[in-house]
Amino acid sequence: MTIRKFKDLLAKKIMGLLAGLALSLVFLIILGLFSRSKSILAVNSLKDLLFSTSWHPTQGKFGLLNFILGTVWVTTIAVIISVPLSILTGIYLAEYAPRRVREFIKPLIDLLAGISPVIYGVWGGVVIVPLVRDYLMPFLSGKLRFFPFISDNYTGYSALAGGIVLAVMVFPIIISIIDEIIKTVPLEMREASLSLGATKWETVKYVVLKRVRPGIIAAIILGLSRAVGETIAVLMVAGCSLQEFPKSIFDTAYPLPAFIANTYGEMMSIPLYDSAVLLAAFILLLMTILFNMLGWGILLRVKE
Amino acid sequence: MNKRKLEEIFFKILMMTSAFIVVGSLVFIVTTIFIKGFPALNLDMITKTPEGGYYIGKEGGVLNAILGSIILGLGSTFLEILIALPLAFYLNLYLDKKSRFAFIIRFFLDILWGIPSIVYGAFGFTLMLFFGLKASLLAGIIALSFVVLPIMVRSMDEVLKMVPVELEEASLSLGATKLETGIKVIIKQAMPGLLTAVLIAFGRGISDAAAVLFTTGFTDNLPSSLFKPVASLPLAIFFQLGTPFEEVQARGYASALILTVIILLISIVSRILTKRFSRHIIK
Numbered sequence: 001m002t003i004r005k006f007k008d009l010l011a012k013k014i015m016g017l018l019a020g021l022a023l024s025l026v027f028l029i030i031l032g033l034f035s036r037s038k039s040i041l042a043v044n045s046l047k048d049l050l051f052s053t054s055w056h057p058t059q060g061k062f063g064l065l066n067f068i069l070g071t072v073w074v075t076t077i078a079v080i081i082s083v084p085l086s087i088l089t090g091i092y093l094a095e096y097a098p099r100r101v102r103e104f105i106k107p108l109i110d111l112l113a114g115i116s117p118v119i120y121g122v123w124g125g126v127v128i129v130p131l132v133r134d135y136l137m138p139f140l141s142g143k144l145r146f147f148p149f150i151s152d153n154y155t156g157y158s159a160l161a162g163g164i165v166l167a168v169m170v171f172p173i174i175i176s177i178i179d180e181i182i183k184t185v186p187l188e189m190r191e192a193s194l195s196l197g198a199t200k201w202e203t204v205k206y207v208v209l210k211r212v213r214p215g216i217i218a219a220i221i222l223g224l225s226r227a228v229g230e231t232i233a234v235l236m237v238a239g240c241s242l243q244e245f246p247k248s249i250f251d252t253a254y255p256l257p258a259f260i261a262n263t264y265g266e267m268m269s270i271p272l273y274d275s276a277v278l279l280a281a282f283i284l285l286l287m288t289i290l291f292n293m294l295g296w297g298i299l300l301r302v303k304e
Numbered sequence: 305m306n307k308r309k310l311e312e313i314f315f316k317i318l319m320m321t322s323a324f325i326v327v328g329s330l331v332f333i334v335t336t337i338f339i340k341g342f343p344a345l346n347l348d349m350i351t352k353t354p355e356g357g358y359y360i361g362k363e364g365g366v367l368n369a370i371l372g373s374i375i376l377g378l379g380s381t382f383l384e385i386l387i388a389l390p391l392a393f394y395l396n397l398y399l400d401k402k403s404r405f406a407f408i409i410r411f412f413l414d415i416l417w418g419i420p421s422i423v424y425g426a427f428g429f430t431l432m433l434f435f436g437l438k439a440s441l442l443a444g445i446i447a448l449s450f451v452v453l454p455i456m457v458r459s460m461d462e463v464l465k466m467v468p469v470e471l472e473e474a475s476l477s478l479g480a481t482k483l484e485t486g487i488k489v490i491i492k493q494a495m496p497g498l499l500t501a502v503l504i505a506f507g508r509g510i511s512d513a514a515a516v517l518f519t520t521g522f523t524d525n526l527p528s529s530l531f532k533p534v535a536s537l538p539l540a541i542f543f544q545l546g547t548p549f550e551e552v553q554a555r556g557y558a559s560a561l562i563l564t565v566i567i568l569l570i571s572i573v574s575r576i577l578t579k580r581f582s583r584h585i586i587k
Contacts (some may be wrong), residue, residue, distance in 0.1 A: 015394035088322035199310035213502030229420020281426035292418035
């Protein structure tokens with residue numbers, strides 16, 4: 001074998017090894033977090049940990065339900081706000097926008113994806129929190145006195161503020177996937193519809209959107225997964241104080257990632273505390289892996 | 305005008321409004337940061353480290369955090385290139401485009417991409433416990449590499465996919481090995497895209513707060529050793545805004561402005577580089 005062939009073979013082996021490592025990273029993370037959270041599972045039952053709202057580490061009570069519900073609450077708000085806006089923008093970019101407008105908007109959306117999460121948090125604190133406190137809350141809870149608007153939290157640091165900030169953070173993901181997926185619809189299908197006398201919008205509605213519906217669902221799932229894991233921005237605007245059950249969008253919310261981030265200082269001070277926190281990280285990991293497998297799975301199928 | 309036309313116009317307006325809101329939120333964020341940050345910005349902010357009682361409003365700047373972030377970003381980006389580049393080449397050069405193994409690797413990379421950075425931070429923390437390490441620059445670099453690696457590999461992968469297959473075939477048919485083809489032909493062709501991928505990764509690296517929260521600790525000193533804690537800009541912003549003192553908060557806003565400017569600069573530079581290097585591309 002010549003030295004050149006040998007180099008080539010060596011490179012191939014090394015690269016294959018790296019690929020194997022990348023694959024095993026997922027399992028390594030699962031294993032690492034699970035092995036650390038095992039010690040709490042030995043003491044408290046999984047049911048207590050997942051379905052109890054009682055979080056009193058000093059008394060050995062580690063109920064995570066409040067944080068799980070906080071995640072669900074904030075993520076739901078974010079999805080409700082961002083999904084319609086993202087879908088409409090995605091369709092606009094792919095179908096309607098003139099080339100110049102498109103070439104102007106696309107990089108800006110990429111830029112939106114590149115901004116630091118902390119900056120979103122700063123913006124949320126400066127703009128969104130006062131907006132919620134001074135306008136949205138007096139308006140909504142004054143006029144519409146029913147669930148989920150009634151709250152006695154007048155600070156503005158709330159699930160709604162967290163949801164709005166998250167919604168903006170999720171825009172780029174959903175929009176770029178929808179834009180990409182709409183472009184996979186063959187031109188002939190549009191032409192067929194247009195030649196039958198349908199308007200452009202009818203073509204989009206009945207032909208294009210029907211075809212990309214799974215892709216849109218995948219985009220929403222992937223956006224949702226991003227929202228579930230977002231930490232620092234939520235920590236800065238959602239209030240994140242311990243509170244019973246989220247009842248109102250104006251109440252504070254304390255999602256899992258923010259909770260994990262907030263405990264890093266005191267974690268080693270109480271027995272099992274670190275184990276409970278790493279269990280929370282493990283739950284978060286499983287949630288996002290599940291969402292991602294679902295989202296990417298659908299997308300792969302759509303692209304074929 | 306008939307109903308069909310009206311519906312079309314209605315939705316078109318709705319779509320344009322949505323696009324306006326999305327793009328507007330970006331403009332809104334950036335202007336907010338400029339307006340809040342600019343008044344507190346001065347030369348001290350970027351030339352001095354925090355001095356005595358910084359967090360109760362005394363003198364100093366955030367040079368420690370700026371340098372810390374840059375070193376964290378550079379360190380993790382360097383580490384990622386060592387893994388990402390070979391991996392992306394492996395996916396595109398050595399593996400059959402439709403092979404099952406390539407498919408699985410891509411799928412797993414996408415899964416890794418979706419794992420939140422706080423989880424990587426927590427995982428980094430368990431690694432630290434496992435190896436008996438303390439919060440340090442090294443731990444931060446490793447945790448950040450986990451966060452950004454899948455992003456870098458997948459962007460490089462997309463770039464390499466675009467290289468015309470004829471180019472590869474021509475090189476192979478002249479007797480070059482795959483490795484030689486990769487290093488001498490493909491890499492030149494893909495350079496602008498690869499550089500953009502690296503810059504995106506660097507930008508992500510210095511933006512991330514959640515992964516470094518557990519792993520780097522925080523310090524008022526300039527970064528000095530791989531095994532000592534290091535400050536980072538996102539965390540400096542977070543901590544400064546968390547204080548009740550207005551003066552410190554104002555400096556938090558100024559730090560936010562510094563971070564935003566760095567991110568914008570990286571984005572602009574990557575665009576310029578892409579343009580400059582694309583002249584070598586054979587189309």
